Amino acid sequence: MPMTLQPASLSAAPRDILHKIMTAALRAADPAVQIPRNMPKVPRGKTIVIGAGKASAHMARSFEACWIRENGSDDIANRLGGLVVTRYGHAAPCEHIEIVEASHPVPDAAGQKAAERILEIAQNAGPDDLIICMISGGGSALLALPAPGISLEDKQAISKALLKSGATISEMNCVRKHLSAIKGGRLALAGSRAKMVTYLVSDVPGDDPAIIASGPTVPDPTTQKDALAIIKRYGITLPAGAQKLLANTDHETIKPGHDCFTGNDVIMLSRPQDSLLAAADAARDMGLNTVILGDAIEGESREIAKMHAGIARQVATHGQPSQKPCILLSGGETTVTVRGDGGRGGRNAEFMLSLLLQLRDEAGFAALAIDTDGIDGSEDNAGAIMDGDSWQKAITGNIDLADYLDRNDAYSAFEKLDDLIVTGPTLTNVNDFRAILIY
Template structure:
């Protein structure tokens, strides 16, 4: 098997950006909302929700709803409230959009969650509640359980984010300490008919995990949340300990009456983005290999696994011949060491991958968070090719040191290899593409 790079139809970085663009287009919930409109109710249509994509979803729904039912009386019976991350708003004419903090909740999110809960509680049997739920909703829909303060909630969120816990583990804890998650929003709106639109940002696309499942049943128990906290050595304030040991404050299980007749519609999911990118890759003459849409684990370790598969392609033509692109999704995690640096899980994945492949010829890669924000910085992720290692050596950038300090953002900033898209108004989690040629 020849180790010489294969000819590509376009420069590697251009190809990677085309794959990324295809993945983001496929993740846009606006594509599916017009095909999944509910029946017109006799009463009001109340739109509520939370998440990074929720405002965009609400705007699309409003436009489609009015186009299909555009009488003045219908417009006058359309309203509601949706909370999204700062910078992710999409203006609506009839639905109120507010912004709050992510990934650590703030007072704006707490106030919005309380208002959303009240709106749902006041809906009647002739009304329709339409819930727009997407990733990020756990932090944005911050309504702590009785006795737990916002400060308690913030401290627990920060500890979980630094611990390396998976998204399913974090959301298990969150829903058991919340007055609105784990199906409790469905209970609040139980008098009305309810339809939930979902954009999945979780491995496996489990509705109970997306934004901690405010409108769906929860199969987990308080003991599961306690075990997770113990596993990661996270101490709780006394108020949270009390809630986690109160059998009367369990989340709502599938047999609860409040879920009867409710409908859940999945609009976008990670697999759809991977398939869209694979289609473009095939059109460009590349062999796409989808490694999985639900990959979890420590970012730097997942990068080592991807690097091993990439070398196998380059050296042995397995599991596919060159030119090939490895595609994957899911949500990796970062265990922050010490004070840590700047950067999210995708930049850390890319930095580890760059250290693994170093100056080997015939590789280029990209990794982003599909919401446009990797962690808490302004980048979606990072990109690299054969020149990246050379630039690092020439500029005397110690990449291993940056990785040790969880400072991948700064490393790629120095290399001018950050990817900045701005908020994409969707969120199907990580998208990774490794080109082998």
């Protein structure tokens, strides 16, 4: 016979518990905590900070403050400079490092201009200089430098098609780097006369440096043949210039073992697992059992939600894999295959809408899911939250949640339920964070 478990008492309201756990996860993802512990030696020449990503401006500001504080002469400060590009709204002002903003997830002309300048800065660095490269998620779109024979409009069209296709982040970035003049190790090649240190904030399952922002400063083991296979798998039509480029084996990315990587350092500052561990610690401090399901979960958002719902029910009904009260935690990057036009919302809102439909009016569940950069897709929310009242609000408001899910319109559904989570830009990015409370 199944074991029937009684409702567990909680130390606070379910939503308050979830918000505290989310806050702990975001705090652990802040790269500013790790940068002072990983400072390089002062070079004889200039210190040049370049980079791209949603967290890159915050990383640059943290580095600048620590560099000047630790090495504090006017001469060293005057030899510090560079250029970093981040997403619109994610800038962090610096005194010596220029910060510019560009479009994400679809690239724009501002990103292309910034990438051109960053490549030129790297090319001009000499043997006595030190290049500090700040790389975080979002850098693939922000470093928008099309390879010869491809226009920015081509890159934009391909980006939109990939985003709608359901391709994983590793698949999308494989295609992106093979159509780029700066990604796939090419930025390291451009700056190969100087010493280079790359700081990374991982937003990809598995934390592979070659996938984060399409690996501009690290070796790329993938090939143009791999990129063409991904294009074929998802039925994407390439512009003629892109098709021709991928068929030209002379335009391969920079492979492992190339001399341009010799002596360079790669430092991982923040990972999804760091946030999950911090969230688990916060949950235990509140008297909750914790289960980390994984930091690299991929798949269709609505299907991953069904899997999470099944595990949550197993906890509620059988006390497996943990007794109540329990928090299920997971990270990674799910995907959404867009099935229609006009829907609003990102992968985390879609996950939550599917989860809500699975759990419906069952008692003893609350959950949230966010993108840790504070922007879920292209809307103003980080994600969404639900508890036992959410389904009843949908019934009372005559909100057909299944219809919203069919239209990939999760944002609008949670907007009507008043269950959106809006944090604003967090200035970090370790991918999705999901927490399900069973009590």
